[in-house]
Amino acid sequence: xxxxxxxxxxxxxxxxxxxxxRSALQNKFSFVGFKTVEAKNGKEGLxxxxxxxxxxxxxxxxxxxxxxxxxIRKFKEIERIKDTLFVVLTxxxxxxxxxxxxxxxxxxxxVKSDTPIEAIVDRVKMMLNC
Numbered sequence: 001x002x003x004x005x006x007x008x009x010x011x012x013x014x015x016x017x018x019x020x021x022r023s024a025l026q027n028k029f030s031f032v033g034f035k036t037v038e039a040k041n042g043k044e045g046l047x048x049x050x051x052x053x054x055x056x057x058x059x060x061x062x063x064x065x066x067x068x069x070x071x072i073r074k075f076k077e078i079e080r081i082k083d084t085l086f087v088v089l090t091x092x093x094x095x096x097x098x099x100x101x102x103x104x105x106x107x108x109x110x111v112k113s114d115t116p117i118e119a120i121v122d123r124v125k126m127m128l129n130c
Contacts, residue, residue: 006033006130007032007033007034007125007128007130008033008034008035009130010034010035010055010056010128010130011034011035011036011037011052011053011054011055011056012029012034012035012036012037012054012055012056012057012058012124013036013037013038013039013045013048013049013052013054013056013057013058013059014026014029014036014037014038014039014057014058015038015039015040015041015042015044015045015048015057015058015059015060015063015068015071016038016040016058016059016060016063016089017040017041017060017062017063017064018060019040021060021089021112022038022040024117025058025117025120026038028117028118028121029121029124032121032125033130034124037052037054040063041063041064041065041066042059042063042065042066042067042068042070042071042074043065043066043071044065045057045059045066045068045071046066046071046074046075046078049071049075049084050075050078053084054084055083055084055085055128056084056085056086056087056124056127056128057072057084057085057086057087058087058089058120058124059071059072059086059087059088059089060088060089060090060112061088061089061090061092061097061100061101062090062091062092068088068089068090069088069100069101069104072086072088072104072105072106073104076104076105085107085108085127085128086104086105086106086107086108087106087107087108087109087110087120087123087124087127088101088106088108088109088110089110089112089120090109090110090111090112091111091112091113092111093111093114107127108123108127110123
């Protein structure tokens with residue numbers, strides 16, 4: 001089975017306020033076969049989480065309307081779904097932000113400016129076993 005077929009049953013929600021970053025992530029994940037859904041802030045992301053029920057959500061920490069930490073916290077309060085994985089993207093590498101990510105149940109954390117998109121894709125593929 002090729003790489004695209006292995007990942008084709010998996011859906012990823014990309015929640016990122018910066019359109020160029022969101023588009024780059026969407027293009028790369030679609031290219032390797034993932035189904036993708038996009039939101040530009042945590043409020044939209046929360047609505048799409050409930051509607052689309054993705055396998056994994058890639059979420060930026062700092063966004064207008066609702067940030068990523070708050071989005072994850074609210075989703076877990078509403079849904080209490082343990083199966084959804086959360087990968088948090090940020091340019092804030094402080095230990096306080098990392099602690100906040102882990103406290104709300106983030107499964108992995110990437111500093112965007114230090115991480116190539118390919119590394120994010122590889123980690124997500126490993127997390128979703130595809």
